[in-house]
Amino acid sequence: MSSVLEVEGVAKYFGGVRALDGVSLKVPEKGLVGLIGPNGSGKTTLFNVVTGFYVPDKGEILFRESRDLVRIDGLNPNEVFRRGIVRTFQIPRLFNSLTVLENLLVTPLGQRGESPARALFRSSWSKQEMELARKAVELLKMFGMLHYAHSKVSELSVAHIKMLETIRGLMTPAKLYLLDEPAAGVDYSMARKLFTYVKRLRDELGLTFFIIEHRLEILMEFVDYVYVLHNGKLLSEGKPQEVVSDPKVVEAYIGA
Amino acid sequence: MIDLIGFAISWLTLFGIYAILSLTLNLESGTAGITNFGKVVFYGVGAYVAATITTYMTLILNGVDVGETPPYDVRGIVLLGELGSRNPLLNVGLLVLSVVVAFAAAGALGYILSYPIIRVGPAFVGFTLLSFGELLRVFLQHYEPVGGNKGLMAIPTPFGWVADSRLREVAYLGLVMGTLAVTYIVTYRLVNSPLGRTLRAVRDDEIAALCLGKHVPRIKATTLFIGSGFAGVAGVLLAYYLTSVNPNMFVPAVTFNVWAMIILGGFGNLKGSLIGAAVVTFVDRALTFVTPQLGVTLISPDYLRWVIVGLLIVVVLMVSPRGILPEEPIKTPALDIVSDELGGESE
Amino acid sequence: MVPGMQQVVLNTVQYALFYLVFSIPLTLSYRTTKVMNFAHANFITYGAYTAIFLHGVLGLNTMSIAAVAAFLVAGSMAVLSNLLVFAPLQRRGSSLSIVMIASMGLWIVYKYLLYIVTDIAHHYTAKNFVSYGRITYVDIPRIVVGGAELSQALVAGLAVASITIASLYVILEKTKIGRAMRAVADNPVLAEVSGIPRALVANLTWFICGGIVGVGGVVWTSFSGATTPEAGDSMILQVFTVGFIGGLVSLLRTGIGAVLIATIENMGIALLNTYLNVPVSFKPFLTFTTLIATLILFPPLGAGGGLPYRFLRRGSRR
Numbered sequence: 017m018s019s020v021l022e023v024e025g026v027a028k029y030f031g032g033v034r035a036l037d038g039v040s041l042k043v044p045e046k047g048l049v050g051l052i053g054p055n056g057s058g059k060t061t062l063f064n065v066v067t068g069f070y071v072p073d074k075g076e077i078l079f080r081e082s083r084d085l086v087r088i089d090g091l092n093p094n095e096v097f098r099r100g101i102v103r104t105f106q107i108p109r110l111f112n113s114l115t116v117l118e119n120l121l122v123t124p125l126g127q128r129g130e131s132p133a134r135a136l137f138r139s140s141w142s143k144q145e146m147e148l149a150r151k152a153v154e155l156l157k158m159f160g161m162l163h164y165a166h167s168k169v170s171e172l173s174v175a176h177i178k179m180l181e182t183i184r185g186l187m188t189p190a191k192l193y194l195l196d197e198p199a200a201g202v203d204y205s206m207a208r209k210l211f212t213y214v215k216r217l218r219d220e221l222g223l224t225f226f227i228i229e230h231r232l233e234i235l236m237e238f239v240d241y242v243y244v245l246h247n248g249k250l251l252s253e254g255k256p257q258e259v260v261s262d263p264k265v266v267e268a269y270i271g272a
Numbered sequence: 273m274i275d276l277i278g279f280a281i282s283w284l285t286l287f288g289i290y291a292i293l294s295l296t297l298n299l300e301s302g303t304a305g306i307t308n309f310g311k312v313v314f315y316g317v318g319a320y321v322a323a324t325i326t327t328y329m330t331l332i333l334n335g336v337d338v339g340e341t342p343p344y345d346v347r348g349i350v351l352l353g354e355l356g357s358r359n360p361l362l363n364v365g366l367l368v369l370s371v372v373v374a375f376a377a378a379g380a381l382g383y384i385l386s387y388p389i390i391r392v393g394p395a396f397v398g399f400t401l402l403s404f405g406e407l408l409r410v411f412l413q414h415y416e417p418v419g420g421n422k423g424l425m426a427i428p429t430p431f432g433w434v435a436d437s438r439l440r441e442v443a444y445l446g447l448v449m450g451t452l453a454v455t456y457i458v459t460y461r462l463v464n465s466p467l468g469r470t471l472r473a474v475r476d477d478e479i480a481a482l483c484l485g486k487h488v489p490r491i492k493a494t495t496l497f498i499g500s501g502f503a504g505v506a507g508v509l510l511a512y513y514l515t516s517v518n519p520n521m522f523v524p525a526v527t528f529n530v531w532a533m534i535i536l537g538g539f540g541n542l543k544g545s546l547i548g549a550a551v552v553t554f555v556d557r558a559l560t561f562v563t564p565q566l567g568v569t570l571i572s573p574d575y576l577r578w579v580i581v582g583l584l585i586v587v588v589l590m591v592s593p594r595g596i597l598p599e600e601p602i603k604t605p606a607l608d609i610v611s612d613e614l615g616g617e618s619e
Numbered sequence: 620m621v622p623g624m625q626q627v628v629l630n631t632v633q634y635a636l637f638y639l640v641f642s643i644p645l646t647l648s649y650r651t652t653k654v655m656n657f658a659h660a661n662f663i664t665y666g667a668y669t670a671i672f673l674h675g676v677l678g679l680n681t682m683s684i685a686a687v688a689a690f691l692v693a694g695s696m697a698v699l700s701n702l703l704v705f706a707p708l709q710r711r712g713s714s715l716s717i718v719m720i721a722s723m724g725l726w727i728v729y730k731y732l733l734y735i736v737t738d739i740a741h742h743y744t745a746k747n748f749v750s751y752g753r754i755t756y757v758d759i760p761r762i763v764v765g766g767a768e769l770s771q772a773l774v775a776g777l778a779v780a781s782i783t784i785a786s787l788y789v790i791l792e793k794t795k796i797g798r799a800m801r802a803v804a805d806n807p808v809l810a811e812v813s814g815i816p817r818a819l820v821a822n823l824t825w826f827i828c829g830g831i832v833g834v835g836g837v838v839w840t841s842f843s844g845a846t847t848p849e850a851g852d853s854m855i856l857q858v859f860t861v862g863f864i865g866g867l868v869s870l871l872r873t874g875i876g877a878v879l880i881a882t883i884e885n886m887g888i889a890l891l892n893t894y895l896n897v898p899v900s901f902k903p904f905l906t907f908t909t910l911i912a913t914l915i916l917f918p919p920l921g922a923g924g925g926l927p928y929r930f931l932r933r934g935s936r937r
Binding site: 390391393400528582585 | 655704707708713715716717719720721723724725726727728729730731732734735738739742855856859863898900901903904907910911914915918919925926927928
């Protein structure tokens with residue numbers, strides 16, 4: 017199975033802190049891969065490096081955009097997004113003055129109405145807009161949030177804000193999705209619903225997911241493979257059952 | 273006796289010009305979040321473009337040697353006064369040329385200036401644009417060909433060939449209102465589109481917008497291009513209205529005049545910008561008309577006007593920071609799709 | 620070499636002293652209160668005008684008295700601005716931009732109010748307060764260096780700058796209140812939780828910063844041949860650029876920035892003037908270029924900046 021994402025010997029230092037200290041891993045195509053580890057182990061930093069938020073101090077990030085692997089480390093975040101990697105934030109970064117609907121509609125790529133010249137002529141983009149709106153409505157309905165469509169973000173509960181952050185990421189078709197703790201703060205049934213949808217996207221559309229999660233009871237049910245980070249290094253990897261019973265992993269979590 | 277019609281025409285013309293500035297500032301700062309404290313720069317560039325093109329071309333096309341009799345020279349000024357009212361085609365043609373060049377020049381300047389300030393916060397953005405304005409003023413004060421500190425005068429107006437002065441004023445008001453209408457339609461369409469949505473996203477969290485694929489630097493540059501271009505056109509209208517330009521007309525306080533308008537009217541609300549412009553220009557005109565009538569000579573209306581503008585900014589921000597009208601959701605066909613769904617949902 | 624080199628060097632030193640006295644309080648007030656205050660320019664002007672009105676109306680030409688008065692006036696002005704505008708807005712959770720815009724409103728109000736007052740004073744005393752000439756003070760010692768007598772402004776500037784730096788050092792390093800100011804600057808929430816009275820510290824900071832800048836304004840009256848209600852504005856580009864060089868955080872870097880900008884401006888314009896006939900009033904262009912360079916090369920983070928966008932990047936095929 018070919019890989020969609022390859023991280024090779026990536027290191028990232030902040031002053032004296034080694035946030036990432038030589039991490040190498042591969043995410044297979046159509047994989048549903050988990051990334052776990054105690055707090056401060058470097059999981060979000062890894063996502064930040066992969067998506068161009070940071071430039072790695074050492075190592076390379078390779079992404080299979082179409083047929084070949086391409087180096088993407090050093091690209092700007094907007095370019096990484098355009099190449100087909102979508103990332104959600106652990107602490108949601110929603111657009112506070114936009115409504116829930118507008119937050120969903122702002123994400124997709126290639127909207128004709130975003131160019132100033134075409135924005136002036138409604139007919140050139142209204143059809144595309146309506147299609148996107150239909151997709152947004154579908155997603156909102158699936159997670160029971162349709163009646164919030166016109167609400168401001170400030171009116172939502174913590175759980176709904178988190179859901180919106182994740183759903184917003186899923187609005188746009190991409191090759192690889194990096195989800196940062198999608199279940200945090202969300203109730204169990206909603207979290208299962210989310211992961212079931214993610215699995216369906218993988219099964220039906222062949223999309224790949226790399227997911228950071230703390231709620232192991234949900235994560236382990238859905239992923240095929242897990243990587244464990246600890247102190248910026250890869251501690252363990254393998255199928256969920258293997259990793260969970262690995263004594264090194266247990267010790268890392270208890271000690272942290 | 274107070275000339276009510278004269279007052280109304282004067283106020284509405286000034287309102288029209290300032291409303292253009294106010295709409296564009298609301299696009300840049302109110303919608304896209306680019307704290308533009310340098311609005312007056314693009315206004316001034318447009319005014320000077322119109323003044324320079326019109327005075328020089330009027331002289332040149334009438335066979336005058338501008339090397340010998342430049343438009344800022346006393347003889348040049350007298351000539352301009354005579355030549356300005358002879359040829360309607362020339363006057364209108366120069367208007368069109370000025371508008372095009374002013375839009376391009378002011379727009380390009382806005383585009384270029386957006387790049388050094390890409391990565392820094394709103395305070396630095398505002399400050400850099402503010403300082404650039406002052407630099408431009410210093411430059412103009414020393415640049416002989418545009419009259420240096422005295423500027424250019426006796427600028428032939430587009431309707432200079434119209435005999436009756438009141439008719440000329442009304443025609444000009446029509447021109448200003450027409451330009452305002454175009455500006456409003458353009459800004460309205462830009463804001464109520466996916467672009468408008470993206471601009472607000474950039475304003476709310478530009479880092480998140482960047483991570484979601486938006487090319488933030490290019491978006492800001494394009495927004496400043498459009499906003500500055502139209503500000504340049506407003507400058508053209510000002511130059512013809514006052515028939516003279518000089519560097520001291522374009523001080524930072526003018527930018528804050530416009531800020532007061534969008535703060536009063538409401539960030540992100542275009543109708544609010546119109547209301548804000550109407551109120552502030554009305555107060556301004558009223559002060560200028562009324563104070564001589566009352567015989568108040570001790571306090572100069574010029575200074576008082578600025579004190580009022582400053583107070584307006586502070587008071588509105590303290591009392592009602594959203595201004596008169598709140599920001600509205602973006603009106604695109606997406607709203608119809610959603611209301612169909614919501615209407616169809618059974619409770 | 621450039622003719623009049625000696626004068627250029629003296630000017631450089633003079634301006635460096637001014638920028639030190641004006642910019643260090645800007646950095647200090649920003650980092651403690653997080654308010655980007657554009658009315659800062661008015662503190663300079665009102666300090667200068669305290670001396671001017673004392674001189675023009677009461678005939679006072681003792682700088683020490685004028686300095687104390689100016690400190691009180693400008694300091695109170697700063698505290699008042701905070702109590703009436705900045706603090707209420709911050710309490711309400713307004714963004715830094717809103718507070719900054721409000722400070723610009725204040726800037727305009729203060730400036731044009733002063734114009735009105737000077738206009739009226741001009742009317743009633745027949746003295747031109749709108750553009751006031753250089754004041755010669757009686758209590759400034761005459762210092763002769765290498766056969767030439769130093770100007771009053773230079774001597775006063777040296778005194779004020781050294782006193783400012785020394786006192787700020789003592790206050791910030793050795794006193795309880797200074798440590799409180801630093802704590803609030805580094806971590807306001809933690810400081811509050813540890814029992815530090817944030818509001819009091821903020822007001823005190825404003826008082827000190829406004830006051831110092833006001834005293835600088837008094838020195839300005841002994842330097843400038845024509846002080847106007849826009850005196851502070853004429854230096855605002857330089858003062859803020861110096862602050863930005865210090866990242867609005869480091870007082871030491873602000874000090875270095877002051878010397879740097881004064882040198883670039885005065886030496887630079889002297890060279891350009893001599894060899895390329897650039898008018899001296901084009902000085903600000905040099906500072907603006909330095910500002911742009913600073914923003915591009917060392918963008919001051921904080922104050923809501925820091926877009927992770929790099930103009931030079933790589934992305935190559937394997």
